[in-house]
Amino acid sequence: xxxxxxxxxxxxxxxxxxxxxxxxxxxxxxxxxxxxxxxxxxxxxxxxxxxxxxxxxxxxxxxxxxxxxxxxxxxxxxxxxxxxxxxxxxxxxxxxxxxxxxxxxxxxxxxxxxxxxxxxxxxxxxxxxxxxxx
Numbered sequence: 001x002x003x004x005x006x007x008x009x010x011x012x013x014x015x016x017x018x019x020x021x022x023x024x025x026x027x028x029x030x031x032x033x034x035x036x037x038x039x040x041x042x043x044x045x046x047x048x049x050x051x052x053x054x055x056x057x058x059x060x061x062x063x064x065x066x067x068x069x070x071x072x073x074x075x076x077x078x079x080x081x082x083x084x085x086x087x088x089x090x091x092x093x094x095x096x097x098x099x100x101x102x103x104x105x106x107x108x109x110x111x112x113x114x115x116x117x118x119x120x121x122x123x124x125x126x127x128x129x130x131x132x133x134x
Contacts, residue, residue, distance in 0.1 A: 003027035004097075005035050007104030019097045038105055042092040049093070052086035055079070074130060080123035087116025 002009050004017070004024040014027050017035060026032045059079020063072055087093070091112035094100070100108060 001025040001027075002101070003031050003104065004100045005031040005038070005105045007107060021097050024097065024101065035105065038109075045090040046092045049086045049090035052090075053083050056081075056083035056086065071130065074127065077123045077127040077130070081120050081127070084116045084118070084120030084123060088113050088120065089116075091116070 001011070001014055003014070003026050005026055008027045010027045014025050015029070015032055017024050017026050017032055019035075019039070024035075026035060056079035059075040059077070059082070062075035062079075067073075067075055091109045093112055094108065103111075
């Protein structure tokens with residue numbers, strides 16, 4: 001069996017955990033507590049993440065239809081920074097808990113945060129190049 005939280009393979013000593021869309025294995029009571037914490041945070045913060053992503057997407061609309069010239073892409077870069085920060089702050093993008101049977105919560109959360117940070121850094125670099133590049 002494999003723990004849905006940490007991904008550790010184990011033979012004995014694990015527990016079953018009921019989640020809204022299935023029953024999943026956890027290797028210890030600490031991982032069980034961490035899954036419950038994750039689910040509570042997911043419930044509390046997922047809407048904030050969606051709002052931030054929506055606000056960030058407005059930058060794309062502004063860049064496409066409103067702005068022109070040298071600074072046409074500035075709203076898009078700012079929107080991408082907002083989207084990246086949403087992923088970094090609230091890495092709760094998976095709507096199905098079944099994803100974690102393949103990629104445990106710890107690994108999936110880490111990858112989402114890394115993607116958010118990369119999006120933010122690249123957008124900030126492009127934004128700086130817009131203003132200070134040649």
